[in-house]
Amino acid sequence: MTPYRLALYWAPEQDDALHVQGSTWLGRDAATGEAMAQPAVDGVDLAQLTADPRGYGLHATLKxxxxxxxxxxxAREAAAALAASTAPFELPPLSVHDLDGFLALREDAPCPALHAFADACVTRLDDHRTPADAAEIARRRPERLTEAQREHLARWGYPYVFGEWRFHVTLTRRLTAGEKAIVMPAVTAYLGDVPGVPRRVSAISLFVQPSPGAPFTIAERLPLRG
Incomplete structure (x- = not known):
């Protein structure tokens, strides 16, 4: 059966401590689909703060x-061809950042190869994308976007591609200042040194959503072989 939606993501390997700890923080393992007991964070409802990213699984968006x-x-064949022509590369160390009110893991140094990889995922798979309908466009609130973002939304179905793209592994919904004061030190301490250890980008992870509103799971990891 064809899934409702497909996404191309970077995700840490299943045996990477970042996958284990990050998935536990979110409360669900996208590789297995299993719920996970989240750490306790005094003063906030962590399950509620992580509900949105939990449904997508621990990842950084490429397409x-x-x-x-x-x-x-x-689509899988096109993604495999892209993976076969892309060489693995080093991922800069990651750390917890405030990204427009969301907490996310971001790279600590520029990585041109990472941006080129994301750009290729957007363009090489676009023939397999059903164009966004009016409701999908409206949900992106185009009136709040920049001109460049609106152009990307119309052409690629998403405003934050190419020059607007920022690598990020989402850890929370948008937080209030009070929530951030509690959660940012908590997640930084919980993940510890794990985000900053050396790792390579060595695969495209295909995440699928079987039906509208269902959580995403990892269908396959396609090794980079270029």
Whole structure:
């Protein structure tokens, strides 16, 4: 059965401590689909603060979720061809950042290869994307976007691509100042040194959503072989 939506993400390998600890923080393992007991954070409801990212799983977006125009097998073949032509590369150390009110892991140094990889995921798979309909466009609140972001939304179905793209592994919803004061030190301490250890970008992770509103799971990791 063709899933409702497909997304191309970077995700830490299943045996990486970042996958284990990050998934535990969110409360769900996208590799297995299993719920996980979250750490206790005094003063906030962590389950509520992580509800949105929990549904998507621990990841950084390369090509955002899209409805399939030609079925899963065809899109998977295109992603495999991209992976076969892309060489693995080093990922800079990560750390917890405030990203417009959301807490996320971001890279601590520029990485041109990472941006080129995301750009290629957007363009090389776009023939397999069903164009966004009016409701999907409206949900992006185009009136609040910059001109460049609106152009990307119209052309690529997502405003934050190419020069607007920022690598990030989302850890919370948008927080109030009071919530941030509690949660930022808590998640930084909980993850410890794990985000900053050396790791390589060595695969494209295909995340699928089987039906509208369902959580995303990892269908396959395609090794980079270029």
């Amino acid at each position: 955002p979720p899209f409805r399939l125009a030609h079925g899963y097998a065809a």
